[in-house]
Amino acid sequence: MVALLDYPMFVVTTRVGDDRAGCLVGFSSQVSIKPSRFLVGLSKKNHTFRVASSGATHLAVHLLSKEHRDLARLFGSETGDRIDKFSRCTWWEGPEGLPILADAAAWFAGRVLDRFDLGDHVGHLTDPVGGNAPDRFDDLVTFSDVKDLEPGHEA
Numbered sequence: 001m002v003a004l005l006d007y008p009m010f011v012v013t014t015r016v017g018d019d020r021a022g023c024l025v026g027f028s029s030q031v032s033i034k035p036s037r038f039l040v041g042l043s044k045k046n047h048t049f050r051v052a053s054s055g056a057t058h059l060a061v062h063l064l065s066k067e068h069r070d071l072a073r074l075f076g077s078e079t080g081d082r083i084d085k086f087s088r089c090t091w092w093e094g095p096e097g098l099p100i101l102a103d104a105a106a107w108f109a110g111r112v113l114d115r116f117d118l119g120d121h122v123g124h125l126t127d128p129v130g131g132n133a134p135d136r137f138d139d140l141v142t143f144s145d146v147k148d149l150e151p152g153h154e155a
Helices: 047-053 066-077
Strands: 010-016 019-025 028-032 037-043 058-063 091-093 099-101 106-117 121-132
Touching: 010 037, 010 047, 010 066, 010 099, 019 037, 019 047, 019 066, 019 099, 037 047, 037 058, 037 106, 047 121, 058 099, 058 121, 099 106
Parallel strands: none
Antiparallel strands: 010 019, 010 058, 028 037, 037 121, 058 106, 091 099, 106 121
């Protein structure tokens, strides 16, 4: 059943000191309305997970429109262990020094409240503290747009 879902994909970025990281994420969800909470699952094999676990206090969560599918491919098929993804895209420094992707359709920064072992991923429970979203979304990048990607790391 889960394989049939075509849910939105997110690019999650973070920063600890001068070390920036970001990856394509399929395991994420709003988990509370009041208080506002969003859960992001990061693979334990992922460079972004290692940076986030080394003292990151915040994550930035980005939605991409289909016209920027190339960003999803960059953050989903490359690894920060080998390349600087941020040198290949336009970004700016947002809240808490987080790298914010300039071509994102929407984004928010979230303070990490807690982390949970979820198996091969670690859930990062965030409290959204700022961001930007349009009144409505155009076509967003979903799982069907990226299911053919060779990931930078195995899950």
